[in-house]
Amino acid sequence: MASISMITNAVRVVLRAVTAAAAGVAAVVMATSQEMSDAFVFGFQMEAKFQYSPSLVFFVIANAVACAYSLLALIVPLESPAARFVLMADVIVSMLLSGAIGAAAAVSDLGKNGNSHAFWQPICGLVETFCQHVGGALISSLVAVILCFLALIYSIYALTKPTSSTESQPQP
Amino acid sequence: MLTRTASWTSHSSMDLEHGSKKHSAAPTAATSTSTILQLRDRFIALQPIVLRASAILATTVAAAVMGLNTQSYTAVVAIIGTKPLMQTFTAKFSDTPAFVYFVTANAIAGAYNLVVLLMRRLILQRRTPSLVVHMLDMVIMVMLATGAATAASMAYLGKNGNLHTRWNPICDKFGSFCSRGGIALVSSFIGVALMLALNLLSAAANASRPNVVGQ
Secondary structure, three states: OOOOHHHHHHHHHHHHHHHHHHHHHHHHHOOOOEEEEEEOOOOOOEEHHHHEEEEEEEEHHHHEEEEEHHHHHHHOOOOOOHHHHHHHHHHHHHHHHHHHHHHHHHHHHHHHHEEEOOEEOOOOOOOOOHHHHHHHHHHHHHHHHHHEEEEEHHHHHHOOOOOOOOOOOOOO | OHHHHHHHHHHHHHHHHHHOOOOHHOOHHHHHHHHHHHHHHEEEEEHHHHHHHHHHHHHHHHHHHOOOOOOEEEEEEEEEEEEEEEEEEEEEEHHHHHHHHHHHHHHHHHHHHHHHOOOOOHHHHOOOHHHHHHHHHHHHHHHHHHHHHHHHHHHHHHHHHHHOEEOOOOOOHHHHHHHHHHHHHHHHHHHHHHHHHHHHHHHHHHHHHHOOOOO
C-alpha cells in the first residue's frame, strides 16, 4: 500500500476508539450490577449478581477482551505487515462479541419472561434494577459489535482498494 | 498461513499464465515436477469446494437434528380416588426461542452455502461478486456463531439449572432431548469452524490477486 490518507486513518482511529469505549462500558455496567431483592419469595431473599450465571460471566469477559483488543488494534497502523493479522483477529473478536451478546440475551430473556414449558419463573419482577442494568449492558455491547463490524469492513476496504501509485500489480 | 496460501495461489496462477516455461528443462525431471504441480493445483482448487460442502453438511445436520428434536413422557400427577391422573410432558425445540433461532440460523447457512456452491462458476469470475460473496460469508458465519452460542447457553441452563434463580435442570427428565441437542450443537460448532476456514481462504484469495482461485 502506498499511502493511506489522513481521513482513512482518522476514521479507523475513531471507529476503534468508540468500539473500545462501548465494549468497556458494557463490561463495567454488567460487572457492577448487583441487587438484593426486597421481597422474600419462597422463603428466601433473592440476590442477583452477574457471577451467578455463566453466560453473564462470559459476556463480561468477552466485552473486556473486545475492549482491550480494540485499544491494541488502534496502535497498529494500516501500512504495517501486522495489519493482515489484525484483520483476522478482528473477525474472531467480532464473532466472540456477537456470541456473548447472544448468550447473555438468551439468559436475560429467560429472566424477563421465564419459560412455561420448563416451569422456570421470571425473576425481573423481583430484581428490577438488576434487569435494567443487564439491559443497558446488552445495548452498549450491541453498539460495540456493530462498530466492530464497521471497523472490520472499513479495514478490508482500506487494505484492498487499488492504490494510485505507478508500481501497482500488473493486471492479469 | 495467509501468506503461504497466497504464495501458493500466486504460484499456481503464474504457472497457468506462463505456460510451459518449466517444461523446457530436462524432460524426465520436468514430468515429475509437472505432475506434482498439477496435483498441487488440483488440491488448491478443491479446497474451497470441499470446505463449503462440509459446511453445508454440518449446518444441515445441526438444523435437522435440532428441528426434529422432541421427547415426551407421561407421569402420574395426582391420584383421584383410585384412578391415577396422567399428564404428558413434552420437550420440543420450539419451546425456547434460542433453539428456534439456532435451527433458523443453521438452515439459512446451509441454504446459502448450497446456493453459492452450485453457482460458483457464474458468480466468482469477477472481482466484485467474489467480494460480495466474501462479505456475505462473513455475515452468515457470524450469524451461525451467534446461534450456536445462544443455544449453548440455553443447553447449559437445561443441563445444570441455576441454583440462585431456582431454575431446575431438565436434562434428568428429558435425557435423549438433551443428548440430541448436544449433537446438533457440536455439529453447528464444526460448521462455524469450517466457515471460518473458508473465510480465511477467500480473504487470502481476494487480497493477493484479483482473479485467482480461492473461493
